[in-house]
Amino acid sequence: MQTTASNQIEDLVAADRILAAHEIVDAYGHVSVRSERNPQRYFMSRALAPELVTAEDILEYDLAGNVVGSSAAGLFLERFIHGEVYKARPDVNAVVHCHTPSLIPYGATDVPLRPIFGLAGFIAEGIPVFEIRKTAGMTDLLIRDPARGRALAQTLGDKPAALMRGHGAVVVGASIPLVVGRCVYLDLNARVQAQAMSLSKHVTYLTPEEGKLSVADDYRRAWELWRRKGGAG
Ligand SMILES: [Zn+2]
Numbered sequence: 372m373q374t375t376a377s378n379q380i381e382d383l384v385a386a387d388r389i390l391a392a393h394e395i396v397d398a399y400g401h402v403s404v405r406s407e408r409n410p411q412r413y414f415m416s417r418a419l420a421p422e423l424v425t426a427e428d429i430l431e432y433d434l435a436g437n438v439v440g441s442s443a444a445g446l447f448l449e450r451f452i453h454g455e456v457y458k459a460r461p462d463v464n465a466v467v468h469c470h471t472p473s474l475i476p477y478g479a480t481d482v483p484l485r486p487i488f489g490l491a492g493f494i495a496e497g498i499p500v501f502e503i504r505k506t507a508g509m510t511d512l513l514i515r516d517p518a519r520g521r522a523l524a525q526t527l528g529d530k531p532a533a534l535m536r537g538h539g540a541v542v543v544g545a546s547i548p549l550v551v552g553r554c555v556y557l558d559l560n561a562r563v564q565a566q567a568m569s570l571s572k573h574v575t576y577l578t579p580e581e582g583k584l585s586v587a588d589d590y591r592r593a594w595e596l597w598r599r600k601g602g603a604g
Contacts, residue, residue: 376414379404380429382547383414389597390467391422395554400469400539403453404547406431410461413453417444434458435517448515452541455520456527463543465550468514470539473561478534484560486577486585487567491560493531493553495582501526501535512538532557545589551597552590 383404390396403415416428430446431439434454438446453466477484478500486494503510506522512535514520523541527533531553532542542557544550567574577585 376406376408377426379407380414380426383416383429384424384426385598386465386467386547386551387416387421387424389551390469390554391420392597392600393555393558395467395469395471395558396421397470400467400471401447401449401453402467402547402550403432403465405457405464410457412439413457413466415447415450415453417442418447449513451517451520452514452523455517455524456541456543459521459524459527460529460543462545465544465547467542467550467554468539469542469554471554471558471561473558473565474534474540475537476565477561478536478538478540482568484534484557485564486582487560487564487574489577489581489585490552490590491556492577492582492585494557494560495577495579496530498557499526499528499530499533501533501541503536503538512536548591548594549589552593555593556590 386402390402398420400421401415403413406412406414411434413432414429415432416424417430419428430442430444433439434457436450436454449468452468456463456466484494484498486492501523503512507519514523527541532540534540542550542554544553
Protein backbone atom coordinates (compact mmCIF):
# COMPACT_ATOMS: atom_id res chain seq x y z
CA MET A 372 0.00 0.00 0.00
CA GLN A 373 1.39 3.36 -1.03
CA THR A 374 1.50 5.78 1.85
CA THR A 375 1.14 9.42 0.93
CA ALA A 376 2.66 12.43 2.65
CA SER A 377 -0.80 13.31 3.96
CA ASN A 378 -1.05 9.90 5.70
CA GLN A 379 2.35 10.54 7.24
CA ILE A 380 1.21 13.95 8.47
CA GLU A 381 -2.03 12.56 9.90
CA ASP A 382 -0.03 9.94 11.80
CA LEU A 383 2.42 12.58 12.99
CA VAL A 384 -0.36 14.81 14.35
CA ALA A 385 -1.87 11.74 16.06
CA ALA A 386 1.54 10.95 17.58
CA ASP A 387 1.78 14.49 18.97
CA ARG A 388 -1.63 14.13 20.63
CA ILE A 389 -1.01 10.58 21.92
CA LEU A 390 2.36 11.50 23.44
CA ALA A 391 0.72 14.47 25.18
CA ALA A 392 -2.20 12.30 26.42
CA HIS A 393 0.31 9.88 27.97
CA GLU A 394 2.28 12.77 29.52
CA ILE A 395 5.42 11.74 27.65
CA VAL A 396 5.58 15.35 26.51
CA ASP A 397 4.04 18.43 28.14
CA ALA A 398 4.43 21.96 26.78
CA TYR A 399 7.87 20.86 25.55
CA GLY A 400 9.15 17.93 23.52
CA HIS A 401 8.65 17.00 19.88
CA VAL A 402 8.13 14.12 17.44
CA SER A 403 9.20 13.89 13.80
CA VAL A 404 8.87 11.46 10.89
CA ARG A 405 11.27 10.99 7.98
CA SER A 406 9.69 11.85 4.62
CA GLU A 407 8.84 8.76 2.60
CA ARG A 408 9.32 10.76 -0.60
CA ASN A 409 12.75 12.12 0.29
CA PRO A 410 14.80 10.42 3.05
CA GLN A 411 16.92 13.57 3.34
CA ARG A 412 13.94 15.41 4.80
CA TYR A 413 11.60 15.05 7.73
CA PHE A 414 8.30 16.45 8.99
CA MET A 415 7.77 18.08 12.40
CA SER A 416 5.56 20.83 13.78
CA ARG A 417 6.58 24.42 14.28
CA ALA A 418 7.52 25.26 17.89
CA LEU A 419 4.27 24.45 19.68
CA ALA A 420 3.05 22.28 22.58
CA PRO A 421 2.38 18.83 21.03
CA GLU A 422 -1.18 18.70 22.35
CA LEU A 423 -2.06 21.74 20.22
CA VAL A 424 -0.52 20.54 16.93
CA THR A 425 -2.72 20.28 13.82
CA ALA A 426 -1.78 19.37 10.24
CA GLU A 427 -1.40 23.09 9.42
CA ASP A 428 1.45 23.34 11.95
CA ILE A 429 3.59 20.67 10.29
CA LEU A 430 6.69 21.87 8.42
CA GLU A 431 9.17 20.02 6.23
CA TYR A 432 12.85 20.24 7.25
CA ASP A 433 16.13 19.22 5.67
CA LEU A 434 18.60 17.24 7.79
CA ALA A 435 20.51 20.44 8.66
CA GLY A 436 17.39 21.75 10.42
CA ASN A 437 16.32 24.30 7.77
CA VAL A 438 12.67 24.60 6.83
CA VAL A 439 11.98 23.65 3.21
CA GLY A 440 10.18 26.57 1.55
CA SER A 441 9.35 29.79 3.31
CA SER A 442 7.92 29.98 6.78
CA ALA A 443 7.79 32.70 9.38
CA ALA A 444 6.96 30.16 12.09
CA GLY A 445 9.12 29.78 15.19
CA LEU A 446 11.14 26.54 15.14
CA PHE A 447 12.18 24.18 17.92
CA LEU A 448 15.65 25.13 19.22
CA GLU A 449 16.47 21.43 19.58
CA ARG A 450 15.46 20.38 16.05
CA PHE A 451 19.09 19.33 15.42
CA ILE A 452 18.39 16.17 17.43
CA HIS A 453 16.16 14.92 14.62
CA GLY A 454 18.35 15.67 11.59
CA GLU A 455 21.51 14.28 13.18
CA VAL A 456 19.76 11.06 14.25
CA TYR A 457 18.31 10.60 10.74
CA LYS A 458 21.79 11.13 9.26
CA ALA A 459 23.40 8.58 11.59
CA ARG A 460 20.61 6.00 11.51
CA PRO A 461 19.23 5.04 8.07
CA ASP A 462 17.00 2.48 9.85
CA VAL A 463 15.22 5.21 11.85
CA ASN A 464 12.10 6.87 10.42
CA ALA A 465 10.62 8.48 13.54
CA VAL A 466 12.23 10.36 16.44
CA VAL A 467 10.84 11.65 19.75
CA HIS A 468 12.58 14.08 22.08
CA CYS A 469 10.98 14.31 25.52
CA HIS A 470 11.59 15.51 29.08
CA THR A 471 9.47 12.78 30.71
CA PRO A 472 9.93 13.08 34.52
CA SER A 473 10.04 9.30 35.18
CA LEU A 474 13.17 8.99 33.03
CA ILE A 475 15.19 11.80 34.64
CA PRO A 476 16.42 9.80 37.70
CA TYR A 477 18.00 7.14 35.48
CA GLY A 478 20.01 9.79 33.64
CA ALA A 479 21.12 11.44 36.89
CA THR A 480 22.15 8.41 38.98
CA ASP A 481 24.17 5.24 38.51
CA VAL A 482 20.95 3.17 38.36
CA PRO A 483 20.45 1.93 34.79
CA LEU A 484 17.04 1.51 33.22
CA ARG A 485 16.43 -2.22 32.94
CA PRO A 486 13.50 -4.12 31.42
CA ILE A 487 11.05 -5.33 34.05
CA PHE A 488 8.14 -6.52 31.84
CA GLY A 489 7.77 -7.85 28.33
CA LEU A 490 6.33 -4.82 26.54
CA ALA A 491 9.47 -2.93 27.53
CA GLY A 492 11.75 -5.78 26.48
CA PHE A 493 13.57 -3.52 24.00
CA ILE A 494 15.30 -1.89 27.01
CA ALA A 495 17.40 -5.05 27.21
CA GLU A 496 19.34 -3.72 24.20
CA GLY A 497 20.71 -1.09 26.60
CA ILE A 498 19.74 2.57 27.04
CA PRO A 499 22.88 4.73 27.05
CA VAL A 500 23.13 8.05 28.91
CA PHE A 501 24.29 11.18 27.07
CA GLU A 502 26.55 13.45 29.15
CA ILE A 503 26.64 16.80 27.38
CA ARG A 504 29.59 18.01 29.52
CA LYS A 505 31.87 15.54 27.77
CA THR A 506 31.53 17.28 24.43
CA ALA A 507 30.24 20.77 25.18
CA GLY A 508 31.35 21.65 28.75
CA MET A 509 29.02 23.88 30.75
CA THR A 510 25.82 24.51 28.80
CA ASP A 511 22.09 25.03 29.25
CA LEU A 512 21.88 21.27 28.39
CA LEU A 513 19.98 21.96 25.17
CA ILE A 514 20.86 20.50 21.76
CA ARG A 515 21.14 23.91 20.12
CA ASP A 516 23.40 23.07 17.19
CA PRO A 517 24.33 20.22 14.82
CA ALA A 518 27.55 19.41 16.73
CA ARG A 519 25.61 18.66 19.90
CA GLY A 520 23.10 16.68 17.85
CA ARG A 521 25.94 14.61 16.37
CA ALA A 522 27.37 13.91 19.83
CA LEU A 523 23.95 12.77 21.02
CA ALA A 524 23.49 10.54 17.94
CA GLN A 525 26.91 9.03 18.65
CA THR A 526 25.90 8.15 22.22
CA LEU A 527 22.61 6.71 20.93
CA GLY A 528 24.58 4.42 18.60
CA ASP A 529 22.37 1.60 17.34
CA LYS A 530 20.08 1.61 20.44
CA PRO A 531 16.32 2.30 20.61
CA ALA A 532 16.72 5.26 23.01
CA ALA A 533 19.24 7.34 24.94
CA LEU A 534 18.72 9.26 28.16
CA MET A 535 20.06 12.80 28.37
CA ARG A 536 21.49 13.65 31.79
CA GLY A 537 19.61 16.47 33.50
CA HIS A 538 17.32 16.87 30.50
CA GLY A 539 15.27 13.97 29.09
CA ALA A 540 15.58 11.41 26.34
CA VAL A 541 15.66 10.70 22.63
CA VAL A 542 13.64 7.69 21.46
CA VAL A 543 13.81 6.29 17.91
CA GLY A 544 12.11 3.68 15.76
CA ALA A 545 11.48 2.48 12.23
CA SER A 546 7.90 3.84 12.32
CA ILE A 547 5.64 6.26 14.21
CA PRO A 548 3.71 3.47 16.02
CA LEU A 549 6.99 1.88 17.11
CA VAL A 550 8.52 5.09 18.48
CA VAL A 551 5.29 6.07 20.27
CA GLY A 552 4.99 2.56 21.78
CA ARG A 553 8.59 2.69 22.92
CA CYS A 554 7.99 6.07 24.60
CA VAL A 555 4.89 4.85 26.44
CA TYR A 556 6.53 1.65 27.67
CA LEU A 557 9.88 3.30 28.47
CA ASP A 558 8.00 5.68 30.78
CA LEU A 559 5.91 2.87 32.32
CA ASN A 560 8.97 0.67 32.83
CA ALA A 561 10.81 3.55 34.55
CA ARG A 562 7.94 3.96 37.03
CA VAL A 563 7.43 0.24 37.65
CA GLN A 564 11.18 -0.30 38.06
CA ALA A 565 11.32 2.46 40.71
CA GLN A 566 8.40 0.80 42.53
CA ALA A 567 10.10 -2.59 42.46
CA MET A 568 13.38 -1.09 43.68
CA SER A 569 11.57 0.56 46.59
CA LEU A 570 10.16 -2.85 47.61
CA SER A 571 13.35 -4.86 47.47
CA LYS A 572 17.03 -4.82 46.64
CA HIS A 573 16.45 -8.02 44.73
CA VAL A 574 14.57 -7.29 41.54
CA THR A 575 14.50 -9.83 38.70
CA TYR A 576 14.75 -8.16 35.31
CA LEU A 577 14.30 -9.65 31.86
CA THR A 578 17.47 -11.17 30.46
CA PRO A 579 18.66 -9.91 27.05
CA GLU A 580 17.28 -13.12 25.55
CA GLU A 581 13.86 -12.62 27.20
CA GLY A 582 13.91 -9.01 26.03
CA LYS A 583 14.54 -10.06 22.45
CA LEU A 584 11.83 -12.74 22.58
CA SER A 585 9.33 -10.25 24.07
CA VAL A 586 9.63 -7.60 21.37
CA ALA A 587 7.01 -9.20 19.18
CA ASP A 588 5.58 -6.40 17.06
CA ASP A 589 5.60 -2.68 16.57
CA TYR A 590 2.84 -1.88 19.11
CA ARG A 591 0.37 -1.74 16.21
CA ARG A 592 -2.59 -2.87 18.35
CA ALA A 593 -1.79 -0.25 20.98
CA TRP A 594 -1.38 2.39 18.28
CA GLU A 595 -4.83 1.64 16.84
CA LEU A 596 -6.35 1.91 20.30
CA TRP A 597 -4.56 5.16 21.12
CA ARG A 598 -5.54 6.69 17.79
CA ARG A 599 -9.18 5.84 18.37
CA LYS A 600 -9.12 7.20 21.92
CA GLY A 601 -8.43 10.71 20.73
CA GLY A 602 -5.09 10.76 19.03
CA ALA A 603 -6.65 11.39 15.64
CA GLY A 604 -6.33 15.08 14.84
ZN1 LIG B 1 14.91 19.11 25.38
